[in-house]
Amino acid sequence: MYTHWVSSWKVYVLKSVVMFSLLLSHGLFAVAGMPDQSRQKELRHLLKHDCGSCHGMSLKGGLGPALTIEALAGKAKSYLLRTILDGRPGTPMPPWKGILSEAEATWLVGVLIEGKGSDER
Amino acid sequence: MLAFVVAVMAPLLLSACVVTPDVNDLGIVIERAKGSVLVVDIKQHKELARVGGLGDLSHASVVYSPDQRYAYVFGRDGGLTKIDMLRQGVVSRVLQAGNSIGGAISKDGRWVAASNYKPGGVRIFESETLKLVADIPATMANGSLSRVVGLVDAPGSRFIFTLFDGDEIWVADIRNPDKPRIRKFHNVGRQPYDALITPDGRYYIAGLFGEDGLALLDLDNLDNGVQRILAGYGKGERKLPVYKMPHLEGWAEAGNYLFVPAVGAHTVLVVDRSNWQEVARIPVHGQPVFVMASPDGRQVWVNFAYPRNDTVQVIDAETRKVVRELVPGKAVLHMAFQSQEKKIWISVRDEDRVDIYDTVSFQRLASIPADKPSGIFFTSRATKIGL
Incomplete structure (x- = not known):
């Protein structure tokens, strides 16, 4: 009885995980605060053109450092997230909280570390 | 034979019809995302040609030879391109x-x-x-x-x-x-x-x-x-x-006063050139990026950093007050005064447009389509020191 319960519970979890990832991968599941498709487009535009005014449109750097996949290799996601939200005091990097939500900044970090920051216009 | 005549003669006839523009009337608009520039006729408010292959122009500036014939474009990626303004093509380019x-x-x-x-x-x-x-x-x-x-x-x-x-x-x-x-x-x-x-x-x-x-x-x-x-x-x-570094290329010197952007404040500072003291601070719409005086020194036009960059304000140099506010559209990046006439060109990046305004009536006179336009540089810069 006990084992039966455990295994059916495991199956249930497994099924949920599969369902959840399917939903995620098809973009059907909105995680709390996660930018939707149209906001993602705006964020990509922001990254290319407005972040790009210091980091370069192709993110190869300018007054700000390069944000290419190579340049970000080995940097912790949490460090990148805090840099975006809080800025870097003593440098021209401003804090973006107030403009970007934590979920949006997290999404941008994901785009950057996958090296997809300069893909789209 | 007829085909030959058409093929050979047509370009000749066409080029014969084209009046060589006066270099004084020319300018360049940077298309930052495309890596191209538009050569424009300032008087006619129109594009003459697009010159491409200039690399990453996400930050770019232009200087002109003293005779205004050649433009030198400095791109973000280290590219330096010499453009012939009359033939509207690249003469040479180095990285x-x-x-x-x-x-x-x-x-x-x-x-x-x-x-x-x-x-x-x-x-x-x-x-x-x-x-x-x-x-x-x-x-x-x-x-x-x-x-x-x-x-x-x-x-x-x-x-x-x-x-x-x-x-x-x-x-x-x-x-x-x-x-x-x-x-x-x-x-x-x-x-x-x-x-x-x-x-x-x-x-x-x-x-x-x-x-x-x-x-x-x-x-x-x-x-x-x-x-x-x-x-x-x-x-x-x-x-x-x-959210965007101010530029000082266009710092305004209206009369004996310099109008300069404050950094980290929505303020334009006014400095008396005779003693370098601050004489006024003017509250404005956002973080000023370019603060530019009109050729007659009477107006000072200001654009702003993200996220308040859809707006332009006009300051009266004498009263030091904002007298006009325009909203050309998303991401106003640069401005350039048409020297002899009371007109200003304004690049509106996210609208893919350069707008031309009358600086007396503040009416929009014309628009030129441009792909993500940023800097606007007229050949009249050739005669100005530091530009």
Whole structure:
């Protein structure tokens, strides 16, 4: 009885995980605060053109450092997230909280570390 | 035979119909995302040609030969491209550095200099051939290279520039361009981010990002060293985040007053040139980026940093009040006055348009489609020192 319960519970979890990832991968599941498709487009535009005014449109750097996949290799996601939200005091990097939500900044970090920051216009 | 006649004659006939434009009436609009520029006819408010293949122009600037025939475009990726304004094509192009911010041309038009982030320094080229004649690494006291900003040409065959990381201003005498003589000024203030030269060529002024104030150098009296002006202008006030670095190329000198952007405040500061004291601060819509005086010195036009960059404000230079606000559209990046006429060109990046406004009626007169336009540079810059 006990084992039966455990295994059916495991199956249930497994099924949920599969369902959840399917939903995620098809973009059907909105995680709390996660930018939707149209906001993602705006964020990509922001990254290319407005972040790009210091980091370069192709993110190869300018007054700000390069944000290419190579340049970000080995940097912790949490460090990148805090840099975006809080800025870097003593440098021209401003804090973006107030403009970007934590979920949006997290999404941008994901785009950057996958090296997809300069893909789209 | 007929085909031959058409094929050969048609271009000839076409070109015969094209009136060669007057170089005085020409300008360039940077298309930052495409790596191209539009050559425009200023008087006719129209595009003449698109010249492409200029690399990464996400930050770009242009200087002109003294005869206004050639434009030198400095791109973000270190590209330096010489464009023939009459034939509207590339004459020559070099990739002179890894990452570049701007450039200048000597008064006699013989030398073009580029200021670079990577490798940090200034490189001087023969304008005719774009052949490298001098490399000036911006080596700081600790041995590393500084990013260089605020490069201008100055009277007396000099290029002047500023070390963002080194807090230094360097004056390079280029009478022997292959062996420039450098005079360095240290501790000019923290993180100088851009600079300008007054229209008479007398003073070089660098704006500071890392502290409130400006660094002033009297070019006729270098021995006096660098003087700090407007020190602590934001004292006691909380700094606002700056989402785009202001530019000083267009600092306004209306009459005897300089109108300058404050850094980290939604304010334009007014400085009396006779004693370098602040005489007014004008509250504006956002963080000012370009603060530009009209050719007659009566108006000062201001655009703003993200996220308040859809708006332009006009300040009356005499009363020092905002007298007009326009909303051209998302991401106004640059402005340029049409010298002889009361018109201003405004690039609106996210609307893919350059708008032309009447500066008296504030009516929009025309628009030119452009792909993500940024800088607007008219050939009249050729006759102005520091531009």
